[in-house]
Amino acid sequence: xxxxxxxxxxxxxxxxxxxxxxxxxxxxxxxxxxxxxxxxxxxxxxxxxxxxxxxxxxxxxxxxxxxxxxxxxxxxxxxxxxxxxxxxxxxxxxxxxxxxxxxxxxxxxxxxxxxxxxxxxxxxxxxxxxxxxxxxxxxxxxxxxxxxxxxxxxxxxxxxxxxxxxxxxxxxxxxxxxxxxxxxxxxxxxxxxxxxxxxxxxxxxxxxxxxxxxxxxxxxxxxxxxxxxxxxxxxxxxxxxxxxxxxxxxxxxxxxxxxxxxxxxxxxxxxxxxxxxxxxxxxxxxxxxxxxxxxxxxxxxxxxxxxxxxx
Amino acid sequence: xxxxxxxxxxxxxxxxxxxxxxxxxxxxxxxxxxxxxxxxxxxxxxxxxxxxxxxxxxxxxxxxxxxxxxxxxxxxxxxxxxxxxxxxxxxxxxxxxxxxxxxxxxxxxxxxxxxxxxxxxxxxxxxxxxxxxxxxxxxxxxxxxxxxxxxxxxxxxxxxxxxxxxxxxxxxxxxxxxxxxxxxxxxxxxxxxxxxxxxxxxxxxxxxxxxxxxxxxxxxxxxxxxxxxxxxxxxxxxxxxxxxxxxxxxxxxxxxxxxxxxxxxxxxxxxxxxxxxxxxxxxxxxxxxxxxxxxxxxxxxxxxxxxxxxxxxxxxxxxxxxxxxxxxxxxxxxxxxxxxxxxxxxxxxxxxxxxxxxxxxxxxxxxxxxxxxxxxxxxxxxxxxxxxxxxxxxxxxxxxxxxxxxxxxxxxxxxxxxxxxxxxxxxxxxxxxxxxxxxxxxxxxxxxxxxxxxxxxxxx
Numbered sequence: 001x002x003x004x005x006x007x008x009x010x011x012x013x014x015x016x017x018x019x020x021x022x023x024x025x026x027x028x029x030x031x032x033x034x035x036x037x038x039x040x041x042x043x044x045x046x047x048x049x050x051x052x053x054x055x056x057x058x059x060x061x062x063x064x065x066x067x068x069x070x071x072x073x074x075x076x077x078x079x080x081x082x083x084x085x086x087x088x089x090x091x092x093x094x095x096x097x098x099x100x101x102x103x104x105x106x107x108x109x110x111x112x113x114x115x116x117x118x119x120x121x122x123x124x125x126x127x128x129x130x131x132x133x134x135x136x137x138x139x140x141x142x143x144x145x146x147x148x149x150x151x152x153x154x155x156x157x158x159x160x161x162x163x164x165x166x167x168x169x170x171x172x173x174x175x176x177x178x179x180x181x182x183x184x185x186x187x188x189x190x191x192x193x194x195x196x197x198x199x200x201x202x203x204x205x206x207x208x209x210x211x212x213x214x215x216x217x218x219x220x221x222x223x224x225x226x227x228x229x230x231x232x233x234x235x236x237x238x239x240x241x242x243x244x245x246x247x248x249x250x251x252x253x254x255x256x257x258x259x260x261x262x263x264x265x266x267x268x269x270x271x272x273x274x275x276x277x278x279x280x281x282x283x284x285x286x287x288x289x290x291x292x293x294x295x296x297x298x299x300x301x302x303x304x305x306x307x308x309x310x311x
Numbered sequence: 312x313x314x315x316x317x318x319x320x321x322x323x324x325x326x327x328x329x330x331x332x333x334x335x336x337x338x339x340x341x342x343x344x345x346x347x348x349x350x351x352x353x354x355x356x357x358x359x360x361x362x363x364x365x366x367x368x369x370x371x372x373x374x375x376x377x378x379x380x381x382x383x384x385x386x387x388x389x390x391x392x393x394x395x396x397x398x399x400x401x402x403x404x405x406x407x408x409x410x411x412x413x414x415x416x417x418x419x420x421x422x423x424x425x426x427x428x429x430x431x432x433x434x435x436x437x438x439x440x441x442x443x444x445x446x447x448x449x450x451x452x453x454x455x456x457x458x459x460x461x462x463x464x465x466x467x468x469x470x471x472x473x474x475x476x477x478x479x480x481x482x483x484x485x486x487x488x489x490x491x492x493x494x495x496x497x498x499x500x501x502x503x504x505x506x507x508x509x510x511x512x513x514x515x516x517x518x519x520x521x522x523x524x525x526x527x528x529x530x531x532x533x534x535x536x537x538x539x540x541x542x543x544x545x546x547x548x549x550x551x552x553x554x555x556x557x558x559x560x561x562x563x564x565x566x567x568x569x570x571x572x573x574x575x576x577x578x579x580x581x582x583x584x585x586x587x588x589x590x591x592x593x594x595x596x597x598x599x600x601x602x603x604x605x606x607x608x609x610x611x612x613x614x615x616x617x618x619x620x621x622x623x624x625x626x627x628x629x630x631x632x633x634x635x636x637x638x639x640x641x642x643x644x645x646x647x648x649x650x651x652x653x654x655x656x657x658x659x660x661x662x663x664x665x666x667x668x669x670x671x672x673x674x675x676x677x678x679x680x681x682x683x684x685x686x687x688x689x690x691x692x693x694x695x696x697x698x699x700x701x702x703x704x705x706x707x708x709x710x711x712x713x714x715x716x717x718x719x720x721x722x723x724x725x726x727x728x729x730x731x732x733x734x735x736x737x738x739x740x741x742x743x744x745x746x747x748x749x750x751x752x753x754x755x756x757x758x759x760x761x762x763x764x765x766x767x768x769x770x771x
Contacts (some may be wrong), residue, residue, distance in 0.1 A: 049414045052544075067547065077414050084411050101331065
């Protein structure tokens with residue numbers, strides 16, 4: 001299974017280009033698609049999912065052109081948009097049955113068997129007869145995942161699958177997604193690095209409609225080696241550092257504020273180099289590209305330790 | 312050969328899968344629609360109208376009541392169902408599911424067609440509730456026998472206009488996603504169709520059965536056009552289905568237009584009707600002169616005229632589709648035809664109706680072998696009670712032959728002159744009718760001692 005984009009572009013009236021001419025090749029495995037809000041991730045994925053017509057260029061999904069072979073592409077595709085709805089008055093099973101039919105599983109017996117397996121897999125068996133409208137946000141998201149992979153698609157696209165979920169449900173969904181790899185491409189879009197840190201075989205980082213990095217997580221981390229720092233400072237120092245550098249993490253300690261940041265050279269007393277993480281690499285890539293500190297959706301402050309007050 | 316067979320098999324499999332998805336969507340939509348209270352509430356409202364019709368109608372026969380349902384209450388039913396269809400098409404939760412559906416192999420057209428079928432079932436529910444309530448009401452309160460077939464024909468009359476208006480409303484809401492726009496435009500068209508052409512025969516009169524296929528054709532055309540236009544970007548560039556739908560809509564429109572034109576030529580227009588009336592109004596008719604000649608085209612295309620009956624006596628029987636004892640009357644007509652074969656009695660049923668199929672449908676409804684093939688023609692228009700009204704002209708034949716009520720009979724001689732018109736047609740006067748016919752055919756004077764039970768409709 002292979003996905004190849006050839007100058008894939010999407011622009012809108014008013015000289016707005018959501019996706020710059022894009023050339024990227026994706027192979028089997030989980031691909032983490034990272035990027036801030038408005039980077040063009042959803043537009044890119046909707047074009048791949050044949051829901052949006054490219055302005056120019058194209059993409060080939062297993063050799064099928066997304067402009068001319070839409071039914072063939074859809075037969076290979078499983079898609080879960082960020083915001084989706086399901087018929088609230090249907091039960092979980094009825095909903096999956098209908099979605100399975102639409103996805104091309106025509107035989108009733110086969111559909112039922114797959115639904116049973118899928119319910120086990122997404123841990124919804126005991127809620128099989130519950131109305132969709134009565135499911136929690138996390139359950140609904142798991143149901144969304146189930147409908148996307150029910151027909152065993154070769155290309156699976158998940159747009160922000162963990163958005164808006166509580167931590168426990170987020171971990172559950174994350175674990176579920178990490179099992180999906182194998183001989184298929186799973187594109188997992190998120191702006192939360194932790195969601196793909198453990199599962200993605202390759203990562204593509206998008207910003208302002210362009211892919212600014214595509215490779216293995218290790219290679220991404222290597223980009224920022226020697227550029228990750230940590231310093232213990234006070235509130236005034238923290239403010240100063242935040243204005244000058246890309247601050248990744250801030251923790252309030254008993255003795256001051258522990259700040260983790262990325263930069264070529266940090267000119268600040270007491271600063272020490274640290275081993276880089278994927279999150280460091282992501283922040284570095286974004287700042288490198290834009291020349292400014294990106295706004296990232298990580299909690300500004302980690303929860304304070306016992307006995308400390310929140311900032 | 313092998314590759315052709317394989318291609319055919321693959322095509323068949325794809326068609327079968329598509330049908331399965333349409334069916335699945337239709338079942339789902341039906342379920343969702345019927346879980347919605349709107350069709351049931353509408354059914355209660357329409358059912359109440361049906362009940363009131365039973366309790367207030369002067370004639371409580373199946374024919375009269377079913378006529379009220381399809382013709383008198385029909386427009387109200389249509390406008391109510393048009394709004395129901397719009398509300399069923401407008402369901403915001405559907406739009407949230409669209410993104411998921413669109414990423415699957417199912418075509419938009421399959422989903423929309425399934426939704427339309429679900430809508431049709433849902434609008435069928437209130438209609439059925441209305442008809443069932445009326446039938447139960449008739450069974451409970453009325454003295455006349457219940458004739459389910461009369462209601463079936465009435466339902467059959469109503470369906471094309473209901474389907475046309477609800478489909479139009481459904482299509483507009485689906486395309487625009489704006490409830491008030493779809494319902495509003497369809498409602499406006501309803502208003503124009505009913506009040507723009509109130510009395511004269513026209514191809515645009517939606518309630519007339521002769522226009523049934525014009526409006527069925529328009530329904531189909533709107534549906535195909537909507538399938539063509541709905542989320543076209545989901546279709547692959549230069550997709551065969553785009554071309555297929557475009558050709559289908561063009562063909563449907565063309566065939567409908569030609570058919571409409573054909574009907575427009577066949578039915579008398581406003582000017583023709585008014586001219587006929589004026590001619591008859593001004594023409595002096597000396598007493599004892601042969602009846603003016605009238606001609607009609609029968610359903611099978613045969614031309615039938617009063618002049619063709621010259622040279623033998625003929626009995627003209629006038630009726631309307633809403634007459635309460637219509638089916639027994641047609642059966643008696645058939646018996647007369649058999650019993651008076653030796654007398655070479657000509658027989659012609661003349662149905663007064665704005666539906667040009669009224670007479671043929673009555674014969675079909677009678678359904679017995681004897682009544683099949685009865686010579687029946689339909690003369691456009693109802694019965695005019697008073698003087699000529701140019702805004703509501705009615706049947707020229709009824710006016711010219713002084714028929715003011717139905718059923719009624721008129722016996723004309725071999726010279727085309729009127730012999731008698733006071734012939735009883737009810738079942739109880741069957742023997743009396745035959746005696747009177749025999750006397751008249753032998754030019755004998757009617758015996759005043761015979762039981763005489765005239766119908767009050769004929770002015771001598």
